[in-house]
Each structure stands twice: as C-alpha cells, then as structure tokens.
Amino acid sequence: MLYYLIFAARSVNSQTYHLFMPLTIDQLLLLVSTLLFAGNFGLVLWMVKTNRYRDSRVGLLVVSFGFVVQMALLWVRGEAHGRCPITNSGEVLVFLAWAMIIWYLLFGSSYRLSLLGMCTMPLVVLLQVLAMLPGVYQTLPSEPVKQVSAVVELHAATAIMAYGAFGLAAVAAGMFLLQNRHLKLHQTSPTFFVLPPITKLFTTLMRLLIIGVLLLAVSLGVSYLAPTPVPGDKLAIGYAVLILYVLLLGCRKVLGISQSAMAWIVMGLFVLAAGSIGFMTV
Amino acid sequence: MSFLCLGINHRTAHVDLRERLAFAEKDVELALQQFRDVDSVNEVVLVSTCNRVELYVGLENPNEGVEKALLDRMSIMRDVDCHHGGHFYSMRNADAAKHLFEVVAGLDSMVLGETEIFGQVKESYRRALEGGSTGRQLNKIFQASFSVGKRLRSRTGIQRGATSIGSVAVELAERIFGDLKKSGVMILGAGEMSRVTAKSLVSRGAKSVVVSNRSYDRAVELAEEMHGEAIRFDDWQKRAVDMDVIVSSTSAPHHVVTKADMIEIRKKRHGRPLFLIDIAVPRDIDPDVNDLDEIYLYDIDALESLAAEARFAREAQIAECRVLIEKELRQRLNGVIDVGNDE
Numbered sequence: 180m181l182y183y184l185i186f187a188a189r190s191v192n193s194q195t196y197h198l199f200m201p202l203t204i205d206q207l208l209l210l211v212s213t214l215l216f217a218g219n220f221g222l223v224l225w226m227v228k229t230n231r232y233r234d235s236r237v238g239l240l241v242v243s244f245g246f247v248v249q250m251a252l253l254w255v256r257g258e259a260h261g262r263c264p265i266t267n268s269g270e271v272l273v274f275l276a277w278a279m280i281i282w283y284l285l286f287g288s289s290y291r292l293s294l295l296g297m298c299t300m301p302l303v304v305l306l307q308v309l310a311m312l313p314g315v316y317q318t319l320p321s322e323p324v325k326q327v328s329a330v331v332e333l334h335a336a337t338a339i340m341a342y343g344a345f346g347l348a349a350v351a352a353g354m355f356l357l358q359n360r361h362l363k364l365h366q367t368s369p370t371f372f373v374l375p376p377i378t379k380l381f382t383t384l385m386r387l388l389i390i391g392v393l394l395l396a397v398s399l400g401v402s403y404l405a406p407t408p409v410p411g412d413k414l415a416i417g418y419a420v421l422i423l424y425v426l427l428l429g430c431r432k433v434l435g436i437s438q439s440a441m442a443w444i445v446m447g448l449f450v451l452a453a454g455s456i457g458f459m460t461v
Numbered sequence: 462m463s464f465l466c467l468g469i470n471h472r473t474a475h476v477d478l479r480e481r482l483a484f485a486e487k488d489v490e491l492a493l494q495q496f497r498d499v500d501s502v503n504e505v506v507l508v509s510t511c512n513r514v515e516l517y518v519g520l521e522n523p524n525e526g527v528e529k530a531l532l533d534r535m536s537i538m539r540d541v542d543c544h545h546g547g548h549f550y551s552m553r554n555a556d557a558a559k560h561l562f563e564v565v566a567g568l569d570s571m572v573l574g575e576t577e578i579f580g581q582v583k584e585s586y587r588r589a590l591e592g593g594s595t596g597r598q599l600n601k602i603f604q605a606s607f608s609v610g611k612r613l614r615s616r617t618g619i620q621r622g623a624t625s626i627g628s629v630a631v632e633l634a635e636r637i638f639g640d641l642k643k644s645g646v647m648i649l650g651a652g653e654m655s656r657v658t659a660k661s662l663v664s665r666g667a668k669s670v671v672v673s674n675r676s677y678d679r680a681v682e683l684a685e686e687m688h689g690e691a692i693r694f695d696d697w698q699k700r701a702v703d704m705d706v707i708v709s710s711t712s713a714p715h716h717v718v719t720k721a722d723m724i725e726i727r728k729k730r731h732g733r734p735l736f737l738i739d740i741a742v743p744r745d746i747d748p749d750v751n752d753l754d755e756i757y758l759y760d761i762d763a764l765e766s767l768a769a770e771a772r773f774a775r776e777a778q779i780a781e782c783r784v785l786i787e788k789e790l791r792q793r794l795n796g797v798i799d800v801g802n803d804e
Binding site for chain 1: 615616617618621622633635636637638639728731732734751754755757759763766767770771778
C-alpha cells in the first residue's frame with residue numbers, strides 16, 4: 180500500500196498533486212502519527228478526568244498504530260536517503276520520538292504502568308511538532324547517498340535509542356514526582372488512583388537509565404570503528420552526557436541520594452541532553 | 462408476566478429483625494421451593510446477607526395479593542410476624558429492577574459502593590439457578606443486573622477511594638509499594654486500632670508482621686493472632702530497618718518515633734520507602750518525620766479525611782449512577798418487564 184501511495188504521489192501531475200495532496204507522503208505520515216499520539220493523549224486524559232480510566236487495549240492500539248505510521252515515515256525517508264534517516268534535526272527528533280515509543284511499548288506493557296503512555300505522548304507530540312517546523316523539517320533528497328558506513332549508522336542509531344530511554348526515564352520521573360507529591364501532601368485527585376505505585380515508577384526509571392547508559396556507551400565505543408573519525412564535538416557531547424548519567428547512578432548507589440532528588444535530576448538531565456540533539460546527525 | 466421485589470434491609474429493619482429473618486446457606490434450597498409453591502409465583506431468587514433479606518420473584522400474572530402470601534410464608538418459615546412494623550418494602554417491574562441494579566452496584570449498601578454485595582447477589586442467583594428456581598425472566602434480569610453493576614463500577618467513581626481507616630491504609634500502601642506481598646508490617650503498641658489496621662494490610666497479603674509493645678505479653682498475644690513475631694519494645698528501631706509499613710498506636714503521652722530515629726533508620730534502608738501510620742492520640746510519631754524523603758507519614762486525621770473525601774466523592778456519583786441505571790434498564794429489559802409503566 181505504501182508503494183502504491185508513493186507511486187501514486189510521484190506519478191500524478193504536479194499541479195493536481197498539490198491540489199489534492201498539499202503535503203508530501205512523508206509529511207502526511209508525520210502528521211498522521213502525530214495526530215494519533217495526540218489523540219491517545221486526549222482520550223486517556225478525558226478518561227481520567229471523567230473517572231472512566233482503565234487500562235484498555237484501545238489506547239495501546241492507537242499508539243501502536245501511530246508507531247507503525249511513524250515506522251513507515253522513517254522507512255520512506257530511509258529509502259530516499261539510502262541510509263538511516265538521521266541526517267538532519269527534524270529526522271533526529273522523529274527518530275527520538277520513535278525510540279521513546281518503543282521503550283514505552285516495552286516497559287508499559289511489561290510493568291503494566293498505567294498512564295505512562297498518557298504522560299509520554301505530550302513529549303512525543305512536542306518532538307514531532309518541532310520536527311514539522313519550517314527549517315527543521317527537510318524535504319526528501321532527490322537521490323540516495325552512494326556510500327554508507329554501517330558502523331556510523333549503528334553509532335547514531337544506538338545513541339538515539341539511548342536518548343529515547345533517557346526521555347522515557349524523564350517521563351517516569353515526572354510521574355514519580357506527581358505521585359510523591361500526592362502522598363507527601365495527603366492529597367488525592369483522579370490521577371492519584373490511576374498512577375502506578377511510586378516504587379514501580381522508580382524501578383522503571385532506574386532500569387531505563389541503566390539501559391540508556393549502556394546503549395550510549397555502546398554507541399560511543401562503536402564510533403571508534405568508523406572508517407572516518409566521528410567529529411570531536413559530537414563525541415565530546417556524547418561523553419559528557421554519558422558521564423553525567425553514570426555520575427548520577429553512582430551518586431544514588433554510593434551516596435544514597437533520595438528518590439525525589441534523583442527524579443528531579445533525571446528530568447533536568449534530559450532537558451540538557453535533548454538540547455544536544457542537533458549534534459546527533461550523520 | 463410481572464416482576465416483584467419484596468424485602469427488608471439495613472435501612473428498614475434493625476439488626477435484631479434482620480438476623481431472625483436471615484437464611485443460612487443450607488436453608489435456602491428449601492425456602493426457594495416453598496416460595497415457589499405460592500400461587501402465581503414462577504421464579505424466585507432469595508438474597509440473604511447481613512444487611513438484607515430480599516425475594517426477587519417472577520410472577521405469572523400481576524397478582525395483587527402475592528406479597529401477602531409471600532410474607533405469610535416467610536412468617537411461618539422464620540417464626541416472625543412479617544406483616545407488622547412496616548419493615549418490608551415491595552416494588553414491581555421497573556422499580557424492582559432498578560432496585561436490583563442499585564443493590565448489585567452497591568448503591569443500596571451500608572458502605573456506599575462496596576463490592577462484596579456483587580458477589581453475594583451472584584451467589585444467590587447461582588443457587589436459585591442450580592435449584593431450578595429461575596426461568597427466562599429472572600435469568601435476563603439478573604444477567605442484566607451483573608452487566609450493569611460491572612459497567613457502573615468501571616464507568617463511574619462509585620467504588621473509588623477507601624472509606625474506612627483500614628482500607629485507606631491499604632490503599633495508600635498499594636500506591637507506594639504496589640503489591641503488598643513483599644511488604645513487612647510492624648505494629649507499635651498492641652491496641653485495637655493498630656490490630657484492625659494491620660489486619661487490613663495482612664488481608665491484602667503483607668509478607669510478615671512484627672509486633673512490639675511495652676508489655677511484651679500483650680505483644681506475644683497479638684503476634685499470635687496475626688501469625689507474626691513479637692519483639693521487645695527496645696528493639697523496634699533495629700527491626701524497623703527491614704519493614705515497609707509501621708502502624709503505631711501506643712498510649713504514650715509523647716512522641717515514640719522521633720525524627721532522629723527516622724534519620725538513622727532511613728540511612729540503613731538504601732532508599733526504600735517507608736510508610737508510617739500513626740493512629741494514636743496524642744500522636745506517637747513526630748510530624749516532622751514526613752519531611753524526610755522516602756518516608757510517608759499519615760496520622761489519624763489524615764486517614765479519616767481521606768476516608769471522608771472518598772465517601773463524599775462516592776455520594777456525588779449516585780446521581781450519575783441512577784441516570785446510567787435508567788438508561789441501561791430501558792435498553793436491556795425492554796420486552797422482559799414493563800419498563801415504562803412505573804415511571
């Protein structure tokens with residue numbers, strides 16, 4: 180079907196094409212997946228506010244469908260580039276959103292973390308909306324590249340997967356802080372009853388951090404095998420992010436910094452790390 | 462065809478009368494047979510719990526005198542005059558079905574929204590079904606009531622929040638730890654309130670119970686009752702390191718658990734959360750303890766206020782539940798009973 184769409188889009192006369200389809204196929208896929216994720220957020224938020232929330236498959240199906248559309252988008256762009264689609268900031272943002280959804284689908288279902296999806300979606304939508312901005316989103320190249328280094332592709336992809344794990348850890352941290360506030364101040368709200376237990380949230384946060392650190396370490400290790408050296412500024416940023424997360428895990432282990440302090444730092448670190456996304460292109 | 466509900470509940474009859482009218486499980490089959498022998502009665506389900514004794518009856522025709530005949534039969538069976546005192550209520554068709562839906566949803570319970578009644582009505586129906594006391598009409602009405610009950614619980618907040626001190630403690634513990642199966646509970650002071658609260662936690666699967674009391678004998682007594690372990694009062698700080706929940710209810714006039722105690726205990730817990738429940742008056746635990754990270758302190762006022770909040774929230778759901786019941790009644794029982802005549 181995708182081939183058909185691409186074929187149809189390419190074969191129609193340019194004027195008619197713009198009349199009936201003002202967006203290119205990849206832009207359309209980006210818009211649809213963003214709308215699906217935003218729809219999931221709106222639906223779950225409405226369910227929580229009206230006391231109708233329960234872990235339903237409908238929400239998960241919407242996210243899964245959005246994920247498939249997102250994959251199609253990355254595939255279309257990957258085919259056009261002839262390489263992993265992380266060649267500009269817009270693509271990196273979409274790839275990062277995709278990585279967060281993967282981690283959500285893995286962790287959300289394994290640990291039955293209710294509302295993790297609802298809390299992840301605003302961040303995913305924000306990343307994809309930023310990706311859509313003029314100047315950030317680049318049009319598809321007319322020709323794919325001739326030479327691709329698998330090592331460099333692996334280096335960048337694992338780095339983005341690591342950032343995805345850090346992003347989801349930041350979401351879990353936000354949920355932890357909200358539930359912690361409820362419990363400390365003896366307050367209840369509709370979210371109090373549907374947020375996961377704080378112990379579970381903290382365990383998830385820690386596991387995501389460890390996964391992120393391991394993936395980033397692999398990414399940086401792999402970069403030394405690249406046929407042409409990875410630029411120094413990119414490596415320096417990668418190492419800085421890795422060291423900060425390792426230090427944080429070490430502080431928790433050795434100094435026993437509190438769970439709420441950890442949660443705040445994890446959120447802050449992700450904001451810092453996300454600021455370096457522009458450096459992650461290949 | 463007509464549908465009738467005839468019964469008493471906690472609002473219309475004192476417990477003295479309810480316990481005399483209640484049917485033991487072994488007597489239900491015979492009772493159903495006897496009620497079925499009444500003229501015009503086709504089908505019967507008998508719901509007998511500590512808060513209600515109700516007959517749900519499918520009638521062959523709208524026999525106006527059937528209530529009297531059923532009460533006569535009840536009076537003979539229970540050796541109680543059921544005609545006097547105005548304790549029994551009677552409803553027909555849509556009103557009776559609405560009442561059943563409300564009962565199943567917990568709207569007619571002493572503790573609004575409680576879930577136990579759902580199982581009790583289901584069990585009563587199962588017994589009548591197996592005894593051949595139900596037919597097409599009651600089967601449809603009861604099946605509808607269970608679907609509506611489930612729907613109300615999932616679509617409204619009628620069962621949301623805990624409404625007693627014990628259940629609030631359990632709910633909070635579950636918001637902190639999730640499953641309580643790995644949680645250890647310590648009881649400081651072997652009073653009645655701590656016993657009740659700890660029992661609620663144990664009923665939800667708490668792994669172990671440790672009891673500490675100034676009088677060691679009393680601690681041993683309570684520990685035996687809870688299948689736990691008794692320790693000397695001087696040892697509570699040492700053991701608290703491994704616990705997840707501490708319920709305190711001593712009669713001490715001063716703080717038994719100080720912030721300094723908790724700072725020391727917290728250091729040894731490697732960041733594991735600790736839930737403190739202080740149900741003593743005057744309070745046993747220094748309120749400043751709540752300022753420490755990973756420690757969650759609730760005193761009796763905080764617990765009671767959460768229970769009251771939940772009760773209030775449930776009451777606010779009644780109107781929404783009734784609208785849903787009305788809608789479901791028309792959708793599910795149209796053609797089974799007259800859903801419009803009793804409006």
